[in-house]
Amino acid sequence: MRILEGKELEDALKQMQEWEAKKAKAIEDAFQRGIATGEDITNLLWTYTDTNLRWELFADLAEKGKLSDEAFNKGLAIAWTEGRGTGDFRAIQYFMRCKKELVMNEEELVYYNSLPDKVTLYRGCSIEEYEDEDGDSCFGISWTTSRDVAEFFAFRNEQEDTAVYSIEVDKEDIKAVFLSRNEFEAICFGGDEATLVTDEPTELYTNYMERKKQELDEFMNK
Structure with a gap:
């Protein structure tokens, strides 16, 4: 594996910092303004989280009431199937309130x-x-x-x-x-x-x- 040095390393670190700042801004905006559509929660969870963090971000948004009905159901489907929600007692609460016509494709x-x-x-x-x-x-x-x-x-x-x-x-x-x-x-x-x-x-x-x-x-x- 090639090791980055000098200008290449500086550019790579700068790109990483810019990406982390962009991610932090997107997540902060979600908590401040809330999420209205299924498309928006889908983009947020897929773009700015990985398997380990997807469920936690969804759950935090849900607990703080930042998700519309559509965003909650679409987010639940993604966070459950592509995250690590197994074993979290909140999953029972979330699926009890989900709507079949929204949570399923x-x-x-x-x-x-x-x-x-x-x-x-x-x-x-x-x-x-x-x-x-x-x-x-x-x-x-x-x-x-x-x-x-x-x-x-x-x-x-x-x-x-x-x-x-x-x-x-x-x-x-x-x-x-x-x-x-x-x-x-x-x-x-x-x-x-x-x-x-x-x-x-x-x-x-x-x-x-x-x-x-x-x-x-x-x-x-x-």
């Missing part, structure tokens, strides 16, 4: 509307998540309509004590469906009692991993 709404009135959802997770120290289930809010995907999350790291569980839910209890990562993610807080589907990989997992490998090979060979 057109493709996701079509998929959601195609679901039956009763939906089977799957979650791949640790067995400890299924039963906490008090004997109660303590699942997260992220599920999937695809058992293949659930098996991937359960068994991809070859850890012990992982499994796939399923629940039956009313379609209306699914707060949002996200398709951007091809995970067929469904945000849901309840449903019938969870059922153990499998505690070891099945042929579905094997086939899914083969498809993932093929997709990666095709991408690398482009």
Whole structure:
């Protein structure tokens, strides 16, 4: 790797400083004036944050009431799917108040509307998540309509004590469906009692991993 020196180094440092100043100004303006449109929150989150900071910036703006209804819903979708909101209790509050017609894009709404009135959802997770120290289930809010995907999350790291569980839910209890990562993610807080589907990989997992490998090979060979 070439090391910058002299004028090149000075120019690079100047560009970095200018960028940081521009980012700080954009974020400051957002907190001062608020954000009215989905396009504005999308630009802010994509341009001036990375995966580690995206959720926190969105949550800070939401907590301070700086987002319009449209900006809140569009921002929630981006911050959740492209940030690190998992495990933040505020996510439950945000999804409880989200509006399906705003938080999902057109493709996701079509998929959601195609679901039956009763939906089977799957979650791949640790067995400890299924039963906490008090004997109660303590699942997260992220599920999937695809058992293949659930098996991937359960068994991809070859850890012990992982499994796939399923629940039956009313379609209306699914707060949002996200398709951007091809995970067929469904945000849901309840449903019938969870059922153990499998505690070891099945042929579905094997086939899914083969498809993932093929997709990666095709991408690398482009």
